[in-house]
Amino acid sequence: MYILEIQHLNKSYGNTKALNEIDLHIPSGMIFGILGPNGAGKTTLIRIINQIIDKDSGNILFKGQPLQRKHIGHIGYLPEERGLYKKMKVWDQLVYFARLKGLSASDANKKVNQWLDKMEITHWKQKRIDDLSKGMAQKVQFISAVIHEPELIILDEPFSGFDPVNAEVIKNEILALKERGATLLLSTHRMESVEQLCDEIAMFNKSEKILSGRLSDIKNQFRNNEFEISIQAQYEKEIPHTWKLIAGGPEKTFLVSLENQTTNELLEAAMQLGQIKGFKEILPSMEQIFIQQVKTHSNG
Structure with a gap:
């Protein structure tokens, strides 16, 4: 579905x-x-889905129904331009956002406590936003986007401003949200995050979608038949000049292009050189x- x-x-x-x-x-x-360089159209698409701006034409269906105002409560949004009230305290801010998304006062208090504990920032709950570091404020913003347990969570550059430790915390929370059944729409420039997290992607350039599909299928589509071979080489054997040495020592590692060979033929040739x-x-x-x-679509 x-x-x-x-x-x-x-x-x-x-x-x-x-x-x-x-x-x-x-x-x-x-x-x-959702991938693409600056100006590709990613943020415009996200804002239309969130009904912040209107489309000119076309259709958007949410669970088979035309997207309407009533669906906003089922969507969580972490914007690239963070939108916290700087003079408000962390606790008051999160309870406010939770109530705004339809949670009762008791549920809001419970959820805020749970998330502050999970993000290890309970001791900051009475601090004002403008007293927090950028990374700590980012955590508060993340909580505000997911606290109402939305079915669709849109994250625009969710790792911006995080050090590696806290980026790992957010990555793990994203995976946990998926495990609980949420769908996540992730817009980021961090390709390592795409590799680690995404099941499918769509790539945009100059207002157009230029590539889409399952991540594994796309990587296979662009495979270039290169293999990494590690050999405990016999030094009297001559290594083919087309093999690129990438790690030396008693056990040498080469980058080899398959060219017109099969993988079996490549392995047979490698076995002649050592173990x-x-x-x-x-x-x-x-x-x-x-x-x-x-580059291809910009030059085309």
Whole structure:
């Protein structure tokens, strides 16, 4: 079942096209990545889904129904431009956001306590937002986006401002939310986060969707038949000049292009050189695919 279906979506600002005939189908219960350089249309798409701005044309369905105001309570949103009230205390702010999303006073208090404890910031609950570090304020903003247990959670650059330790905390919470059945729409420039978290992705460039699908399928689509071979080499044997040495020592590791060979033929050739200690295919990273695709479509 698709929690979100986007059909022929268009949006322009004056003569500038922000979104051009965008189609997306986002299944329930997965982490879906929205990728693209600045100005590609990602934030415009997110704002339309959140009904902050209007589309020019096209359709958006939420669980099979045309997206309406009543669906806002089922959506959590962490904007890139954080929107906390700087003079309010952490506790008051989170209770306020929870009540705004429809929680009763007792449920709001309970949920706020649970999340402050989970994020290890209970001791900060009586602090004002402008007394917090950027990373601590980010945690508060994250809690405000998910405290009402929405079915769809939209996270725009959720790791911005976090040190590696706290980025790991947020990553684990994102995975836990998915385990509990939430669908997450993740917009980020951090390709390592895409690799670690996303089930499917869509890539945007200059207002258009240029690539979409399951992460594993996309990586296979752009495979370049390169393999990493580790060999305990016999030094009298001559290594083919096309093999690129990437780690030396008694056990040498090479990057080898398959070219016109089969993997069996490559392994047979490697076995003539010494004892094989490791053999794996090197798939391109999402960062490599991202850069390649953006360059291709920008020059096309």
